Amino acid sequence: MSTASASVPYAPGRGGSGPVLEVQDLRVQFRTDSGLVNAVNGVSYTVSEGETVAILGESGSGKSVSAQAIMGILDMPPAEITSGRIMFEGRDLLTAPAEEQRKVRGPGISMIFQDALSSLNPVYSVGFQIGEMFRAHRGTSRKEAKKLAVELMDRVRIPAAAQRVNDYPHQFSGGMRQRVMIAMAIALDPRILIADEPTTALDVTVQAQVMDLLKDLQRDTGMGLVLITHDLGVVNEVADNVAVMYAGRIVERGTVDDVFGNPAHPYTEGLMASIPMLEAKGGRLQPIGGQPPNLSSIPSGCPFHPRCPKRRLGADALPGRHCAEDVPPLRLVVPGREAACHYSEEVLGV
Amino acid sequence: MSDPKLTTLGHDETGAGTVTPPAEESADVAGTQNSLWSDAWRQLRRNVLFWIGATLGLLFVLIALFPKVFARGADPRDCSLSLSGQAPSAEHWFGFDQQGCDYMANVAFGARNSLIIGLLAVAVILVLGVLVGALSGFFGGLVDSLLSRVADIFYALPLILGALVVLRSGFLGRGVVAVAIALAAFGWMTAMRLVRSQVIAVKSSDYVAAARAMGASNSRILVRHILPNAVAPVLVYATITVGVLIAAEATLTFLGVGLQRPAISWGLQIDAGQRLLRTAPHLVLFPSLILTMTVMAFVMMGDALRDALDPRQRS
Numbered sequence: 001m002s003t004a005s006a007s008v009p010y011a012p013g014r015g016g017s018g019p020v021l022e023v024q025d026l027r028v029q030f031r032t033d034s035g036l037v038n039a040v041n042g043v044s045y046t047v048s049e050g051e052t053v054a055i056l057g058e059s060g061s062g063k064s065v066s067a068q069a070i071m072g073i074l075d076m077p078p079a080e081i082t083s084g085r086i087m088f089e090g091r092d093l094l095t096a097p098a099e100e101q102r103k104v105r106g107p108g109i110s111m112i113f114q115d116a117l118s119s120l121n122p123v124y125s126v127g128f129q130i131g132e133m134f135r136a137h138r139g140t141s142r143k144e145a146k147k148l149a150v151e152l153m154d155r156v157r158i159p160a161a162a163q164r165v166n167d168y169p170h171q172f173s174g175g176m177r178q179r180v181m182i183a184m185a186i187a188l189d190p191r192i193l194i195a196d197e198p199t200t201a202l203d204v205t206v207q208a209q210v211m212d213l214l215k216d217l218q219r220d221t222g223m224g225l226v227l228i229t230h231d232l233g234v235v236n237e238v239a240d241n242v243a244v245m246y247a248g249r250i251v252e253r254g255t256v257d258d259v260f261g262n263p264a265h266p267y268t269e270g271l272m273a274s275i276p277m278l279e280a281k282g283g284r285l286q287p288i289g290g291q292p293p294n295l296s297s298i299p300s301g302c303p304f305h306p307r308c309p310k311r312r313l314g315a316d317a318l319p320g321r322h323c324a325e326d327v328p329p330l331r332l333v334v335p336g337r338e339a340a341c342h343y344s345e346e347v348l349g350v
Numbered sequence: 351m352s353d354p355k356l357t358t359l360g361h362d363e364t365g366a367g368t369v370t371p372p373a374e375e376s377a378d379v380a381g382t383q384n385s386l387w388s389d390a391w392r393q394l395r396r397n398v399l400f401w402i403g404a405t406l407g408l409l410f411v412l413i414a415l416f417p418k419v420f421a422r423g424a425d426p427r428d429c430s431l432s433l434s435g436q437a438p439s440a441e442h443w444f445g446f447d448q449q450g451c452d453y454m455a456n457v458a459f460g461a462r463n464s465l466i467i468g469l470l471a472v473a474v475i476l477v478l479g480v481l482v483g484a485l486s487g488f489f490g491g492l493v494d495s496l497l498s499r500v501a502d503i504f505y506a507l508p509l510i511l512g513a514l515v516v517l518r519s520g521f522l523g524r525g526v527v528a529v530a531i532a533l534a535a536f537g538w539m540t541a542m543r544l545v546r547s548q549v550i551a552v553k554s555s556d557y558v559a560a561a562r563a564m565g566a567s568n569s570r571i572l573v574r575h576i577l578p579n580a581v582a583p584v585l586v587y588a589t590i591t592v593g594v595l596i597a598a599e600a601t602l603t604f605l606g607v608g609l610q611r612p613a614i615s616w617g618l619q620i621d622a623g624q625r626l627l628r629t630a631p632h633l634v635l636f637p638s639l640i641l642t643m644t645v646m647a648f649v650m651m652g653d654a655l656r657d658a659l660d661p662r663q664r665s
Contacts, residue, residue, distance in 0.1 A: 071563040075554075106565030118556040123578055123659075125389070132574070136566055166389075184564065 019046035026084035041248035047224040057245035110190035114197040116177035120169040127165030133187035175206035247303035264339035393658040403650030421455035468596040474534035479541025487549030512536035548580035582659040589652030593645035
C-alpha cells in the first residue's frame, strides 16, 4: 500500500502487484421528483496495472454513473453515493479530503469522454488545453507546456502536431478530437485511465484506430484501463476481463474469452445472441425481449427475471432460489467466473 | 495489435479529417502558449471593421479630452448675437447657433459629457450585470429566482421611461453622474441575463466535467472555463451599449429631463436646433451626425470583438 503524496508523478510499477483501483460495493442513488432512482446497486471491481477491464452494459445500466462516481464528477445533489469505497492505491477516495481527491485526478486516475467536441473548451486551442494539465498540476511554464503538448500530440499520432498545436477543437475531425482528449488524459502518466464510451461517436475505421492507440499507450505506460462500453466488438478486441452490468449490478464477470465463449448469465447469453453474425446472414437477429428495467422500481428478486427465458417461478424454483423473490448474489460459479444467477450452472451447461 | 501497418493507418486519417493548411503563425512551436485574449487580439487586428470603429472611437475620445484643439481655437461660450444662426463657412465649419456661438466648438465640447455618461453607465451596467448574473447562475435555486424576479421588475420599465421617472423625481439631481446612474439602473438586466445563462451553460458543460475529472480546482474552473465563456458575450454587449446609452442620453436631454443648460451636450444642441430646423438645419445636422458616428464606432467595435472572441467564427 502506497501512501506517497499524490502530487508526485506516478511511475509504472509503483505500489506493488495488487490492484491499483478497487471499487467496493458502490451504491449511487438519484433523488428525482418521481422518486429515488437506484442507478448503481453494489458494484465491485478491481483494476490492476496493465489490465483492461471492460464494463459492458446497455444504456441506463449504471456503467457511466459508477465511473463518474470514481472521478468525483457526479452532480450531488441529485446524486448521492449511499455506500461503498473507492480505493486508489490503498486510500479511500470517497472519504479523502476534497483537495487530496483533486490531486489524484489527473496524475492518478484520468478519464476520457464519449463526445470529445463538447469535452474540449471551444475558446482555447488544443495545445493550450493539453498544456493546461502540466501548468495546473506541475506549474510548468507556458513555453515548456507547449513543447510538452506537441510531444503528446505526436504520441497520440496527430499528424503535423507542431503545426496543429494552435488550432481549435472545431478544426479537428472527430477521431482527431478524441486523440486530443486522450493526450490530455495521459499527459500526467495516470495509473488508471477510464474511457467512457470513447469510440461511440466515431465511425468504424476511426474507432479501430483509437482503440489501437489506447492499447499501444497502455502497453507503453502500464496503466490500467477501464473501458466502459456497450459495444461487444470493442470489448472482444481489447479487454482482458469483462464485467457485464444490468440494472446497476454486475451480473457476470470473467475473462473476455470465457464470458463471450460461454456465458454464465441469461442476460449475457441474450447479448451474444443479438450480435449480427456473418454466417447467419439473411436470418433474423434475436433481441432480448421486454424493456430494460425502470431504475426507480427495479423488479424484485433477480432484476432480469421479467425478461429471462430461463426464469424459474413458483413450483419450478428450488428453495431459496425463486427468481422473482430471491436476489441472486454475484458468486463464483466455476474458477475465474462469477455470475449473479440462481441457475448459472444450467446456463453454462456444467 | 502492434502491427506497424496500423500506425500508418492512424496517420492516414489526416486525409479524411478537416485539415486546415497550417497558418504562418502556428508554426512557432517555440513560442509561448496563446491565451484566449492574445488569440482574440490577433484576430481583431485583421478586422477592418474594428479599425474603423477604433479610429472613430479614439477620435471622439480625443475630442472629449481636448475639445479646445478640435474647436479650432474658438470658445463655445464666447458668443455674439450678431452672428446668430449663420450657416457653415470656410472660417466656421459648423456655422453658429442661435446665440451666435461657434457651433463646432459647441459640438466638440459636447463630446465630453456624452462619452462620460456612456462609459460611466456601461461600467455600472458591467459591474451590476456580471455580479448579479454570476451569483444567480452559480448558486441557482432561491437566489436565482429572487434575483431574476428583481431583473424582471426592472425589465417592465423601458429604459428611457424608467430613467425619465428617476430623473423627474429629482432626488439624484440632473448632473452627468445622475443621468449615468439613471440609465444604468434600467439597463443592467440584459447584461445580467447574458452572464447568468452563460454561467449556467458552462457550469454543466462536458468540458467543465472533464476539467474536474482531470483534477482542476474550483478556482481554476472559474477562471479558465466559466469566466472567459461568460464575460466574452457581455463585453461585446457592453461595447455596443456604450453607443446606445450615448443616444439615450441625447434622448433624455432632448426630452428635457437630462442635462440642463448651461451644460453643453449633443442632446441639448439637437433639442435647441429642432426649433430652427427650417431656418438653420445645420444646428440639428452636425450634433446628430457626430452622435450617429459615435454610436456607430462603438457598435462596430462590439461586432468585431464578438467575432474575435468566438474561435468558431475565425477563418
